Amino acid sequence: MFYRLSGVYRVNYVSDGRMFKVPADRNLAVVFLFLGLAAPFIVPSLYLNSYMLPWLIWTAAALGLNLVTGWAGQLHLGYAAVMAVGAYSAIHAARFGLPWEIALVIGGLASSVIGSLFAFAALRVKGLYLALTTLAMQFVMDWVLTHSPAISGGSHASLQAPTLELLGQEIVSDTGYYYVAFGWCVLVTIFMLNLKRTGLGRALVAVREKDYAAAILGVNSFYYKILAFATSSFIAGVSGALLVATFFFLAAPEQFSVNVSIQVLAMVIIGGLASVIGSYFGVALILLVPGLVNGVVTSASQALGMQVNVETLAHIPNAVYGALIVVILLIEPLGLGKLYGNIRDYLMVWPFDQLRK
């Protein structure tokens, strides 16, 4: 009922190829776009900065990983390392005096180059073995970062990002940071929404489903795998750079450690492979829920007058984060995006759902 559509009414290829197949989806997207634009005026700046902003940037990053893992079907456990390459290259370029616009592109391109190295592993193995190789590559990158002061910024292993300046505007306010993140996330989202409508997207799906069958149909799986890794790495690089420029302000190797790689993969899988809206949900859940639970535990223990160990409190978010991954996978292995789809499909015909049976 809410979706005002009680069946599939597409009668030609043009309508079947639309970005939003359900009009209500498009309307929802527009509403959220406006909400996103208006957020700085609605949301208190503390929340804007510590929740909304990382959510948007991580979503952009997760969408990049979703391109490789969800669409092209290649497991990637070294995504944080690729983000690190982008972040460090961009910041070094900016510190060198290049304008930020160019620095960001340099970061993205540097990530693409390194990310394509991961693709060479993908040309040889897949599945579990690819996951392990990329994991090992993550460790190598970590090692290089922490062991080369020239990159990581000397003995303190931290690198100050210069003030962000885009289109001649110095960005220093919370609102400004937010809009940069918002703009980037929207850009990536539009790209990903369009992906399945393009030949590239279809080729990637073909490679995912059966690479040699795709090859027989004339899809050059070699080329598309590298392209997928390069594109996703570009997104990773820029997201990494923006993360440091607008959120951390200091780049440090731990921000891109192996745990972060696992976290981004968790966001993608919890959200749903090859689901754009799912990535938003997945990131929100993984990023926000552990913190929320901690808050709840703290206040609950205070209310009950119990003394909770500081250490216990410090580790509960981690336990919750792990449990969250397990539980969501058990409830719906196809992720939150699929859950959303189920609810939407139900509401599309509600209250006349008996018509479907």
Add this chain to the structure above:
Amino acid sequence: MDWVFLTELAINGALTGLLYSLFAIGIVLIYKASSVPNLAQGGLTMLGAYVVLALSHDAGLPLWLAIPLAAVIMFGLGFGIERVALRRLAGRPVVMILMLTLGLDIFLRGMTLAVWGGTSRSVELGVSYEPFFLGDIFVSRIHLVGAGVALALFAAFMVFFRSRTGIKLRAIADDYMASWSVGISVERGVGLSWALASVVAVAAGVIWGEIQGVDQALSLLLLKGLTVAVLGGLDSILGAIIAGIILGIVENVGADFLDPLVGGGSRELIVAAVLILTVMIRPHGLFGRHDIERV
């Protein structure tokens, strides 16, 4: 070139490597019995060590009682993991199972630390820290004990996988559907493999806990354990032992050469390089099964 020193490096490396094998056996066991990559072995190992500590230090049981009791508890937990988590995902793509075991790992680690705290503690096995000399070569006693445990487990599992139950587990890894069709309880088999891996985790946790203290660093052995498992072939117990020895030697000797060049800390780099090279050159490892493809 100092040969005595090099031999000492190699022998100690091999002993450390056998301890990696101890860890890797847990991964191999589960892969061999269900074709599931077990990335939760780090969390299990940590939990195993903490359960032993809880029983011995907190509950005051003697170690000879605490360790078997912990093994029994972990055995039950392994079955529980299959019942609660893996059963529902059987037959799903490897991405999801990988993520599931990673989530399990994170959960076990978080839970363990939330319950028992992150301060490093020692198991106090009572193995003397007195150096032990083989001729001119210095060997650590606890490493010898650990290597002995690894070899004992190896022998036990070699026998086990030739027994009727062991053959049934290998059958499950080959084909779930065919196993069901001849009346093998796949669920029980997979549960048993997790239970055994959890018991192995107790052994690994105690030995490693004695060497480097029981804390969250225990779960960082995962990369080394995985490398050993892959190098040996994910489904070969013999492979895990031999690959452990190889990796231990390569790591110890290699680090000795590389450390002065790169300013220390090259062990992780060597391990990662071994993993990458193995997968690139010989994904099925030294002794792993090829997937038989008949045309």
Add this chain to the structure above:
Amino acid sequence: MSIQNKSDAQPILSMNSVEVLYDNVIMAVKGVSVQVPKGSMVALLGSNGAGKSTTLKAISGLLKAERGRISRGEIKFEGEDITEMLAQHRVEMGICHVIEGRRVFEHLTPDENLTAAAPKGMSRSKLNTEKERIYNHFPRLAERRNSASGYLSGGEQQMLAIGRALVTQPSLLMLDEPSLGLAPFLVDEIFGIIKRISTEDGMSVLLVEQNALAALEIVSEGYLIENGRVVMHGTAEALKSNSDIQEFYLGGGEETDFHNVKHYSRRKRWLS
């Protein structure tokens, strides 16, 4: 005495209007009733996707592995309702299903394949005599008992799959397309062995086949399944002489008249 007679007359397996749903939506079997008399051989015939394999899986309990379930009807084995029973308990009761596509345990040797199927509590010596019996039936397997099963030829793998099922001591053996992809002489050999085991041990056999000609040679009665329904049932002789069966499944019958080709589907008049 009369009770004895009654149980003799009772079929070893009876399926009453069973419906099977996959994923809660797709109905693959729409009310199939099949009886297998004790000690006899029965064939399920039909084309691709008719629901033959699903019927077997419903009997053996393997549906669950493919997200299918029995939504209606009941299955009785030796008088006992097994509709909701777990697959492994059905095997213990004596139903064994040789699944389609000779799924042997590839990384195990034939000998280990047989061991893997050993029922709980079978003694070592009993297992060994059992293995010898199977090797006697399939001498080719005996020669290769210690090489990896994945490298056996197609026919040997099929023999191994059947042998593996025999280790579970079935009183009802269900075979899903044992002739698939095998040379005709191998089909004859395997069918001959099955027939012999059935008559020697009094084992009942339920055979799913597309190769109707070969199947009707060895079974005593057959069911024809189309679109998830039983459309014909009769003795092997009756089915063999039925002109429709001859035309559509045996490839014989009247000379092909190409003028009538477009009436082909209409002439399958027992199709709903």
